Amino acid sequence: MAQNVRGVIARAKGQPVSVETIVIPDPGPGEAVVKVQSCGVCHTDLHYREGGINDEFPFLLGHEAAGIVETVGEGVTNIEPGDFVILNWRAVCGRCRACLKGKPWYCFDTHNAAQPMTLEDGTPLSPALGIGAFAEKTLVHSGQCTKVDPEASPTAVGLLGCGVMAxxxxxxxxxxxxxxxxxxxxxxxxxxxxxxxxxxxxxxxxxxxxxxxxxxxxxxxxxxxxxxxxxxxxxxxxxxxxxxxxxxxxxxxxxxxxxxxxxxxxxxxxxxxxxxxxxxxxxxxxxxxxxxxxxxxxxxxxxxxYGDCLPSRDFPYLVDLYRQGRLDLDAFVSETIALDGVEDAFDRMHHGDVLRSVVVF
Structure with missing residues (x-):
């Protein structure tokens, strides 16, 4: 059954974002619904709001995230409900010329969820980098979920989803x-x-x-x-x-x-x-x-x-280093904020006041 949750929407170029109700469909084949625990505020999200990526408004912003898999669709074998995952925007296909050459970090045909998330009136949303994680829950392709040590802090390791990994x-x-x-x-x-x-x-x-x-x-x-x-x-x-x-x-x-x-x-x-x-x-x-x-x-x-990363290889390795005290991901977290604090966080980021603001659910 489709679920209604809150998410941060950019409706028009250069306009302040708003927190609105969005509709998350049940996961289809190869898809997963993830309950988001944290999501970093990245410059890329601001680029989306400013129309610097494309003009496919409205956008569901947020992509630097970690959370818990809630449900999975048909044919999903790499994750299961209850897994702690970091989301990524490089879900490799395994079939393109880069993957077949043994260089999947250059994959030319990465996966996103096939179904759209929508506003309550049915308007399809464009999720930032195919993720859209400034939301209580999000729908992604299962390949965008990388299972890591569940004892790790989501606030810190979610940053591997984009900027810190880059x-x-x-x-x-x-x-x-x-x-x-x-x-x-x-x-x-x-x-x-x-x-x-x-x-x-x-x-x-x-x-x-x-x-x-x-x-x-x-x-x-x-x-x-x-x-x-x-x-x-x-x-x-x-x-x-x-x-x-x-x-x-x-x-x-x-x-x-x-x-x-x-x-x-x-x-x-x-x-x-x-x-x-x-x-x-x-x-x-x-x-x-x-x-x-x-x-x-x-x-x-x-x-x-994206740091020429392969999430399935690099995320678990870096999380292990973090857990061992050899990689201080906590140092990148300047502040934690609520979902309705994203617009103000953009302003602090623009002025260089923070390394990362992180939305915590």
Whole structure:
């Protein structure tokens, strides 16, 4: 039987969100209904509200979530009612050319629930990243549910559903940070700080945090940065080189996603070093650079989508590290809020007052 629950809706571009009654259908084949326990407030949700993703309003926002499986549909075998899961937006198909090449983290045909969730009047909702978890319950494809240790705090581990995983994966998966490396991270919000945490976890000896906000740089030090640079105080490229023996960093991660920060990342890396773009640029941004600089420096220029993660592999591993005290996911939780606090949380996020606000049900 369909259920009525409360959820956060963005009805029009740039308009404040509202908490409304939404209708959750019974799960169909391959689907699951999840009772949401927590959901982080991510920049992507704000992009949806601002029309920066697409114009398929109304949106059911929220995607960085953890919860308990309530019911499953026909044919579901990977989860069962009562399982504690983290939701993800990379439910791999297992059949596309990437999956068949043994690289499912690049899956080109990921799954979402086939049925729509709706408003009470029957208007279909577009769930953010195919999840829609600023709601008491949500309908997802069963492949979007990754079972993890039920003793873990949902408030903390739910953040692996997007931003924290993107940053950790940018360092661990895409950047391939390893023992003894020097790493610079440009942009110290939630994703950048997660890249710092991932670099520390991988054994990097020098981890340089770059931002224009001293408050964020202090947060980065608490996460694992060994050095900080305020880019307002001088050329961050020269500062990074000074801290790396004049060579530049082995891996530079751009967690901002602007032409100027990408150029800084490019020129701040060592010869044959790696640049990782994990910050999201807007479609109108372009870069013009001398082609000879690409030829003469070698190395790798990479983009990281969701940290090149494979949820079934990475989520349980990272949750285990969290449970062991080796990965401090709690440090990313700046505050917990109620469902009706999302609009105010967007404002605090926009002004850089928090790493993550987390809705707790």
């Amino acid at each position: 940053g950790l994966g940018a360092a661990l998966n895409t950047g391939g940070v390893s023992r003894g490396d020097t790493v610079a991270v440009i942009g110290c919000g939630g994703v950048g700080d997660a890249a710092i945490a991932g670099s520390k976890l991988a054994g990097a000896t020098t981890i340089i945090a770059v931002d224009v906000d001293d408050r964020k740089l202090e947060w980065a030090k608490g996460i694992g940065a060994t050095h900080t640079i305020n880019a307002k105080s001088g050329d961050p490229v020269e500062a990074i080189k000074e801290l790396t023996g004049g060579f530049g960093a082995d891996v530079v991660i751009d967690a901002v996603g602007r032409p100027e920060t990408w150029k800084q990342a490019f020129y701040a890396r060592d010869l044959a070093g790696t640049v990782v773009l994990v910050g999201v640029p807007t479609p109108d941004m372009t870069i013009e650079m001398p082609l000879i600089d690409f030829f003469s420096r070698g190395g790798s220029l990479k983009s990281s989508w």
